Amino acid sequence: MTRLNVNPTRIQLKMLKSRLSTASRGHKLLKDKLDEMIRNYSNLIKENYSLRLKYEDSIRMLLKNFCLAKCFMSKEEINSLFSISLMNVKPVFETKSIMNVLVPNITLENSEEIKLPYCFIDTNPLMDKLIEQVNNLMPSIIKLSSIEKTCQILSTQIEQTKRQVNSLENLTIPQLEETIKYITMKIDENERSSRIRQMKVKSLTKEK
Numbered sequence: 001m002t003r004l005n006v007n008p009t010r011i012q013l014k015m016l017k018s019r020l021s022t023a024s025r026g027h028k029l030l031k032d033k034l035d036e037m038i039r040n041y042s043n044l045i046k047e048n049y050s051l052r053l054k055y056e057d058s059i060r061m062l063l064k065n066f067c068l069a070k071c072f073m074s075k076e077e078i079n080s081l082f083s084i085s086l087m088n089v090k091p092v093f094e095t096k097s098i099m100n101v102l103v104p105n106i107t108l109e110n111s112e113e114i115k116l117p118y119c120f121i122d123t124n125p126l127m128d129k130l131i132e133q134v135n136n137l138m139p140s141i142i143k144l145s146s147i148e149k150t151c152q153i154l155s156t157q158i159e160q161t162k163r164q165v166n167s168l169e170n171l172t173i174p175q176l177e178e179t180i181k182y183i184t185m186k187i188d189e190n191e192r193s194s195r196i197r198q199m200k201v202k203s204l205t206k207e208k
Contacts, residue, residue, distance in 0.1 A: 002175065002178075003175060003178040003179040003182050004016075004175055004176070004179040006179060006183070008182065008183040008186035008187060008190075009183070009187075010187065012183060013180065013183045013184065013187065016176055016179055016180050016183065017180060019176055020173065020176040020177065020180060023168055023172050023173050023176060024173065026168060027165065027168040027169060027173065030161055030164055030165050030168070031165055033099050033100075033161060034158065034161045034162060034165055036099050037098065037099050037101065037154055037157060037158050037161065038158060040098050040099070040154065041151065041154045041155065041158060044147055044150055044151050044154065045151060047147060048144070048147045048148055048151055051140070051143070051144045051147065052144065054140075055137065055140050055141070055144065058133075058137055059137070059141075062130060062133055062134060062137070065126060065129075065130050065133075066130055068126060069126040069127040069130055070127075072127075073127060078127075090108065090109040091106050091107070091108055091109075091142060092106065092107045092108070092109060093106055094106070094107070098150075098154065101153065101154060101157045102153075103149070103150040103153050103154065104146050104149050104150060104153075105146065106142055106143070106145075106146040108139050108142065
């Protein structure tokens with residue numbers, strides 16, 4: 001490991017020991033943070049997977065029914081129908097902190113279901129049923145999207161934290177330790193040389 005290019009003095013030794021202590025504490029904190037984020041991420045991934053399995057079949061069936069229903073209606077009529085909300089969905093957009101990482105927290109206020117607010121003459125029953133199903137599924141889709149965004153943010157943060165931990169573990173801390181070892185050896189060597197010189201001076205003085 002390449003050591004830092006510093007003068008082998010006691011002041012530098014004291015500063016490097018302080019830096020090593022700070023780096024070691026930072027490494028431990030980041031490692032603990034990383035482990036906790038990975039634990040939260042694993043739980044969210046499992047929840048996301050189970051929700052996807054639960055609602056993907058419903059979404060697939062909705063799309064299949066939509067393809068059948070739109071054959072009997074014009075594009076303008078379909079757009080007009082889907083522009084009407086059958087539920088007073090009031091999402092509340094907030095954030096929560098997972099290990100100091102801000103992630104979205106979308107909740108829905110109590111919503112009131114509304115009856116189909118249009119005439120049934122120009123629509124087919126399949127489309128009416130489809131619109132109700134879409135609105136009933138909307139809260140679940142919002143919840144799933146919130147969890148997926150949280151997983152995306154956490155995965156990015158986990159990668160960044162991993163790089164920081166690896167940098168401290170494999171570069172910064174070994175460099176500091178190697179430099180401290182080198183300076184300590186240099187200082188000891190200088191002290192031995194100084195002691196030997198003093199002994200020689202003493203010996204020469206006595207001989208005179």
